[in-house]
Amino acid sequence: MNIREVVIISGKGGTGKTTLTASLASVAEERRILADADVDAPNLALLLNPRETGRQPFFGMPISEVDREQCTGCAICEKACRYNAIHVRDGKAVVDEGFCEGCRVCLHVCPERCISLKTIERGIIRRGNTALGPLWHARLYPGGENTGLMVALLRKEARKEAEASGASLIITDGPPGIGCPVTSSVTGGDFAVIVSEPSRSALSDLRRAAGLCGILAVPFGIVINRWNLSEELTETIKETCGNEGWPVLGTIPFEEKIAEAVGAGRIPTVEMGDALPALWHGIQKTGRLKR
Ligand code: SF4
Ligand code: SF4
Structure with a gap:
């Protein structure tokens, strides 16, 4: 079974990415697995209300x-650490856990052999059943690190389930921005939907997200959400996309009824009208999603 993976991202938060993810999933006809890769601020579960079927701790790097x-306080480890993560205080070496990269250099140079590696639980990965299919989602604990690794593990679980269950589609709600978790969400995907909006920062955010997809060689297209909030800025975005050769997949208007549905915790499938299935069918005809 050829499994196709679509990830929905945005250059910044607040563009309606999660709502669009759930809405697209609601009109996709094939068997699908859903994943929320925004492990810093997961919201897809709020719309999909999963009934939890499993959970596993996430430990990150040691x-x-x-x-x-x-420890004799000789400070050899402190001098050897390139990350400024271990210091001698009051005659004993102390590790700053927020800086330690687990590179093991200190373990090798310590004459007393009194440094070891430990793993810390940094988050939780969950699976639940929803009306739209199984949802894999995760939450990083405050101060937790290794978001890229967590996203990679989450996607691996979603793919494993797709392979085992015969699902042909994975729809992933990616994180905002262009950092480590976004890179981990997009890498190896079949198509990225970049959600933009007509705001002052939209173009630079869009350029950054498109640039990331380009570097990762993942085909992408753009959806302009709430386009009618500024027709002028929407035209500017469209013009830029045209000049750059970036496909605009569709536009979604700002409408009270859509906002009310989301406010009430409902997926606005009906409220978005015919534009939604048309958008999904358009996405399926692009890049590596073509059948
Ligand atoms: S494992 Fe590496 S980063 Fe961490 S304290 Fe030791 S030398 Fe520094
Ligand atoms: S941990 Fe080892 S290398 Fe670091 S100060 Fe203590 S004895 Fe020296």
């Missing part, structure tokens, strides 16, 4: 730990 009893 970091170093000092056996204070054995």
